[in-house]
Amino acid sequence: MRSPSPALVRTLTLAVLASSVLAGCSRAPRNHWWQFWRRGAPSSVSDMDIAPGAPGSRPYGDLAGSSRLDGSLNPDVLAFDPGQLGEPEAIRSSPDGLLNLATVYFGYDSASVDSEGQRALRQNAEWIRANPGVSIRIEGHCDERGTEDYNYNLGMRRAQTVREHLTALGCDESRLHTWSWGELRPQDPGSGESAWARNRRVQFAVWTTE
Amino acid sequence: MLTRSLAPVVAALTLLLPGVAPSQEELTVYPSNIRPKVIAVPPFATADGTDALGEGTFSDVILRNLQISGWFTPLPDPRLASQQDRSDRARGQTDFAEWGRIGADYLVRGTYAMSSGQIVADVEVFDVSIGQRVIGRRYERIASQQRDMAHAIADEIVETVTSERGIAQSRILYIAQSGPRRELAVMDCDGGRQRNLTNDGATVMAACWGANNTEVYFTSTRDYNPDLCGIFLDGSELWYISRLPGLNLSPSWNPRTQRIALTISRDGNSEIYTMNRDGSSPLRLTHDRGIDSSPCWTPDGRQILFTSDRASGRPQLYVMDGDGRGQRRLTVRTGNNYNDGASISPDGRRVAFSSRLDGQFDIFVMDISGADSSWQRLTNHPGDDEDPFWTWDGQHLVFSSTRTGSKQIHIMNADGSNVHQLTTRGVNLSPVAEPLPPTR
Numbered sequence: 001m002r003s004p005s006p007a008l009v010r011t012l013t014l015a016v017l018a019s020s021v022l023a024g025c026s027r028a029p030r031n032h033w034w035q036f037w038r039r040g041a042p043s044s045v046s047d048m049d050i051a052p053g054a055p056g057s058r059p060y061g062d063l064a065g066s067s068r069l070d071g072s073l074n075p076d077v078l079a080f081d082p083g084q085l086g087e088p089e090a091i092r093s094s095p096d097g098l099l100n101l102a103t104v105y106f107g108y109d110s111a112s113v114d115s116e117g118q119r120a121l122r123q124n125a126e127w128i129r130a131n132p133g134v135s136i137r138i139e140g141h142c143d144e145r146g147t148e149d150y151n152y153n154l155g156m157r158r159a160q161t162v163r164e165h166l167t168a169l170g171c172d173e174s175r176l177h178t179w180s181w182g183e184l185r186p187q188d189p190g191s192g193e194s195a196w197a198r199n200r201r202v203q204f205a206v207w208t209t210e
Numbered sequence: 211m212l213t214r215s216l217a218p219v220v221a222a223l224t225l226l227l228p229g230v231a232p233s234q235e236e237l238t239v240y241p242s243n244i245r246p247k248v249i250a251v252p253p254f255a256t257a258d259g260t261d262a263l264g265e266g267t268f269s270d271v272i273l274r275n276l277q278i279s280g281w282f283t284p285l286p287d288p289r290l291a292s293q294q295d296r297s298d299r300a301r302g303q304t305d306f307a308e309w310g311r312i313g314a315d316y317l318v319r320g321t322y323a324m325s326s327g328q329i330v331a332d333v334e335v336f337d338v339s340i341g342q343r344v345i346g347r348r349y350e351r352i353a354s355q356q357r358d359m360a361h362a363i364a365d366e367i368v369e370t371v372t373s374e375r376g377i378a379q380s381r382i383l384y385i386a387q388s389g390p391r392r393e394l395a396v397m398d399c400d401g402g403r404q405r406n407l408t409n410d411g412a413t414v415m416a417a418c419w420g421a422n423n424t425e426v427y428f429t430s431t432r433d434y435n436p437d438l439c440g441i442f443l444d445g446s447e448l449w450y451i452s453r454l455p456g457l458n459l460s461p462s463w464n465p466r467t468q469r470i471a472l473t474i475s476r477d478g479n480s481e482i483y484t485m486n487r488d489g490s491s492p493l494r495l496t497h498d499r500g501i502d503s504s505p506c507w508t509p510d511g512r513q514i515l516f517t518s519d520r521a522s523g524r525p526q527l528y529v530m531d532g533d534g535r536g537q538r539r540l541t542v543r544t545g546n547n548y549n550d551g552a553s554i555s556p557d558g559r560r561v562a563f564s565s566r567l568d569g570q571f572d573i574f575v576m577d578i579s580g581a582d583s584s585w586q587r588l589t590n591h592p593g594d595d596e597d598p599f600w601t602w603d604g605q606h607l608v609f610s611s612t613r614t615g616s617k618q619i620h621i622m623n624a625d626g627s628n629v630h631q632l633t634t635r636g637v638n639l640s641p642v643a644e645p646l647p648p649t650r
Contacts, residue, residue, distance in 0.1 A: 148597070150503060153475070160479060164478075177455070178456055182415075
């Protein structure tokens with residue numbers, strides 16, 4: 001029955017972002033992911049003042065359905081697409097870059113990870129294991145050719161497959177959360193085989209930080 | 211409600227016209243088997259000459275709804291209706307011979323007036339061939355319900371002439387996309403009064419009509435997971451029904467079993483569940499490694515149609531009992547190797563779905579048996595036609611199509627004829643027609 005007011009969601013979103021900014025502000029400016037946050041960065045110190053101390057990483061409710069409001073970021077705000085910045089693979093050199101995770105691509109109507117994808121996942125797993133404070137949202141995407149409904153399911157299956165791989169590679173399962181955009185957020189808005197191939201993918205977003 | 215005030219009139223008309231009481235059997239007679247009647251609806255006269263309805267004149271709304279019904283078609287040249295109407299008014303009498311000569315089978319004539327927040331319309335409907343009035347009555351409503359009134363008038367004309375109840379007063383739930391946002395929306399059956407029920411910037415992924423025709427169940431990411439939510443049709447309240455991690459998608463409500471069937475992905479892949487409308491007593495019905503999705507209750511609540519890619523890796527239609535037993539595949543037709551989005555007709559006999567053939571999705575219908583010989587292709591148009599859903603009378607299908615360049619909602623007769631586009635702005639998809647006629 002809980003329905004967070006938009007204002008509250010925004011406040012918490014800003015608060016979590018603010019804590020991230022504070023954590024990183026002593027270092028030299030880098031291409032941190034929040035700088036590409038297209039809706040704007042935290043605007044005032046008062047936003048930071050209300051940052052909850054170390055928000056818990058509890059994005060998933062249990063069967064009873066606890067709210068994921070505490071400490072989690074609004075997924076729509078976090079739908080950061082590095083592809084639109086001309087850096088489709090999202091590989092950044094900074095050791096603490098939060099999006100140092102490679103996108104994994106899939107065959108048509110498939111949720112199998114090929115050898116190239118497995119190589120990317122091994123690399124990603126290493127990073128995830130080395131950054132234990134971060135929870136990851138694994139986002140499955142599809143090309144535009146299927147039905148809307150089936151594609152939500154297929155995108156979820158891709159995300160779930162990637163989650164299984166990462167778990168097998170030693171990542172903490174509880175930090176890996178699955179999500180599906182279906183065909184809603186293509187990396188390449190075009191049609192045709194090359195666009196479709198780029199859109200059948202799993203990308204990674206930061207879900208919560210501790 | 212107007213429909214309540216209509217009841218005595220309709221009852222009286224039914225008495226006057228023996229043998230027109232609607233029966234279940236007649237519902238399977240599709241309008242396309244019958245030549246649509248040509249109907250003339252000249253502009254209603256207003257006292258002050260103003261056009262009270264914001265979107266088209268009163269008579270335009272009535273005529274569009276009559277067209278969508280499939281039972282009526284306008285005069286080839288609508289100007290003829292205005293001309294003949296003026297001529298009649300000048301002479302002070304209706305020249306039925308002339309109306310017949312220009313091709314009209316029926317004539318709808320009316321006046322309307324606004325006063326102190328009320329709208330009053332006097333409507334007469336004539337059977338031109340016999341020169342007799344078949345409807346003559348006054349409608350009154352508060353001004354904000356002009357469209358409801360126009361829909362009620364259209365429905366009464368349909369019922370008087372055909373003995374079948376019309377769908378003009380039905381509403382359609384759908385998903386309205388604007389930018390990256392997808393909101394839950396509802397509109398009239400003719401595309402009028404489009405309005406959002408949610409406005410939270412999240413993504414709505416699916417919706418169905420719920421209990422009492424006043425509740426709506428829908429999947430929204432508003433709380434950081436695709437949860438199943440409930441909302442009242444007036445946009446009030448909002449509650450959570452199922453918040454399992456992962457997808458809580460594609461709800462289908464059945465009033466007989468009082469259960470929601472839906473897709474849940476928490477078990478590692480998408481499976482079909484049913485649950486009560488408060489989310490209690492979840493019951494898992496499918497257990498396999500494939501995707502099981504898009505459940506649809508049969509009207510009697512005994513079976514559930516769904517999509518699964520368990521056998522071929524491509525989505526196909528399946529059916530099972532309401533408790534998950536007896537799962538079997540329905541679509542095995544060569545060439546149609548991608549079938550999804552089943553919607554079952556209100557009489558439980560026909561299944562509409564979208565199927566890919568030659569690289570495009572089209573709307574097909576088949577018998578509940580799935581037999582190849584019963585397949586019928588309803589659309590064949592460049593672009594993808596998806597998400598068919600039956601109207602409550604089993605005579606129409608609403609669906610989404612990209613034929614105009616963007617994904618928009620259309621309505622057509624159940625045989626694929628008489629297509630009307632209902633939405634034009636932005637992107638609109640996943641239409642779900644109201645499952646019951648208005649009470650009266």
